Amino acid sequence: MVFRGFDATKLTALASDLDALAQNSGKLHSQLAMLLTSAQQNLPPGQNASRNPDLQDLVGDVVPMPSFFGRRRLPGALGGELGDMQASMKRRIKQLEGLQELAGKGYPVSDGSVFLDEKAPDAKKIDDALKHLRELRGKDFGTNGNRDDLEKISGELDGLTAAEVDALVSQASPKDLAFYNELLTCTDDSVWNPFDKNGLPEDARRGTLGRMLSKISPENFGKFQTAFPGTQPTFTNTGAFEEGGNNQNGQNNNGIHWQTPTDPLFQDGVSADDVNQRQFGDCWYVASLAGLAQKDPKFIQDGIKQNPNGTVSVRVWDKDGNYQWVTMTPDLPTDQNGNPISTYGNGESWPAYYEKAFAMAYSDDGDDERGYGGIEGDDPKKSAPYLTGREGEDLTTGGFLGIGKGEDKDLDSLRSAFESGKVVTVSTPADEGLDKNHPKEWGNTYHSNHAYYVRGFTDDGKVILGNPWGTSGYPPITVTQEQFNQYFGGAEAFDAP
Incomplete structure (x- = not known):
């Protein structure tokens, strides 16, 4: 047949x-x-x-x-x-x-499941998993909370093939999936029993949902994201959405929406010049990403992969140091003309997915804002743990982006860190007067309240800085010790793996 x-x-x-x-x-x-x-x-x-x-x-x-x-x-x-x-x-x-x-037997089967190189699907496994998922509603989880029950469900779902997971998501009602998400995300203790454990820790929750997302067919992406909103970062809390663009680099937009790019992850390997920050205000992260791409391109390339169903997974560490792969749908924030809004490459899309994964995983202490808006405006050294699992360090005593002008800003310390293999980023003060009052040869590359990455040093000890906006229109600038003291406010470094 x-x-x-x-x-x-x-x-x-x-x-x-x-x-x-x-x-x-x-x-x-x-x-x-x-x-x-x-x-x-x-x-x-x-x-x-x-x-x-x-x-x-x-x-x-x-x-x-x-x-x-x-x-x-x-x-x-x-x-x-x-x-x-x-x-x-x-x-x-x-x-x-x-x-x-x-x-x-009446199960929905997507065309994408045909010829998957995996074990043939088992209807009983799908039925059992769906039954156990539905039994969560109204279940008495006992005095120890629901975490053990959720871990059991998670293990069962992890054991399903791609075709089985896709059939399960197709068969489950939106309410079934949404209730499962509600249980997964609520980690509060009961008032009467502070020792019970509920929900799953963030890394475990994201791992379970990511593995499911990497297996389902594209036809189920929308249903999945509606049930599990944490698998798609919002952009409606960004300056690019609220103000129609980035007021620093002058880029503007109309009609931001999600669209899948046609460019591959990589075109000709990895380079810092591939990284072009566009309209989201996360220069502190993008500068670190560009610096890491310069220092260890293989680490960047090994840290991203495309799954058979088109989803993309990026290696990330969370704030607690937990290593994980963040899986996301392939669509990216785009304007009405199909131009990317997020950080992008030159005909390659890998920087956009690194940024999207970061928008999903990053959370600052005491700040519950998530998505692209949650990664706007912060300290460059905070990006290091998410990129490499290692802490960043201040190279000056002047604090971080937009705060003061460091007291100890010897370029020799930057050079020593850079030549030892570290990624080095620097930041400028939040003094808009400097946008007009800076060396003319720096052109549009220099901007206040912004982050840069060190590209190298001249023979006479000047530092060469790259703007994460990209080299097209923003060429690297060369900075003397005196200029650095006047126009820059701090420096940070972290180890490239």
Whole structure:
């Protein structure tokens, strides 16, 4: 029977043919190599058995060697490749057959679930998980709270395949999912029993929801985000939304909305020049991100991945030092013309997803504001623990962004930290008079109440600073010790992993 345009019977026959070819490839390799070797032995010196360099390489290669002895040559190399191919096909055919059976029982099956390389879905597992989810409503959790019950549900959901999770989310009512979110997020103790444990800690909660989000089909993204609003950071609390742009760099917008970009995560690797802060006022974080991209591009690249369903996961540490992957839908804040509002790259989107993950994970002590508005205006050194799991440090005694002009701002200390491998950021005072009263050669790159990152030093000891707004229109500036004392208010550093 054909399911979603695929005939499992014919595909199984094709996989069997590939298996047979794989088993015969070694014999074919040996026979061809023997023929060419014999021909070579009977030719005059200087002549080759074949004009094709790949075939000529087979001379003397009578026994095809495994890949760990070096590059495998055709046709012997086809043994492993065809074997892997047919094994993958057989797994996916079982998945296809399982989905067909699932659909026959009335379960919704998304097109994205077809041919997933995972175990075939089990209807009983879906039924059981959905039943246990619904049983949470009205349940007596006892004197110890509901955390143990929620941990059990979380483990059950983690054990489901992508197709099973997607079917569960499709089958569950919005009220079922919203009530589950309510239980997950409420960690208050009972008044009469201060020792009970309710909800899940933030890292555990985000981990469970992130794993679910990474498995469901795009058709369920909206339903999931409505039930679990913490999986999509708001932008309505930002200056870009409330004021229509960024009053520092002059960028403005109309009609901010969510839209998925067409650019890849990476185009040509990672560089600090990829980082372009746009309309959200989080220069303190973006400057740190650019500095880390400069110091350790591999760490940045290893810390982000795209999942099969299009969601993106970014490695983040929370305020308590808990390591986690923050998973998010691929849509980003965009203006009415499709231009990105958030931090973006030059034809690559990875900086935007780092920023989005940070907007989901960051929370300042005593401040419950979340989303993009929650990351606007803060101390650059506070971004370090979220980016690397390590604390940042002040290199001057003058405090942080917008507060004073540090008393001890020797550029040698910045240089020593930078050359030891640290990411170094600097900030400017909240003195708007400096926006007009600064060296002309700095142009629009300099701005008050702003953060920068150190790109390097000149031979004569001047510091080279990069603006997180990007190098296009804001080229790096060179700053002397005297200028630094007058126009900058502090410096921070953190270790690049």
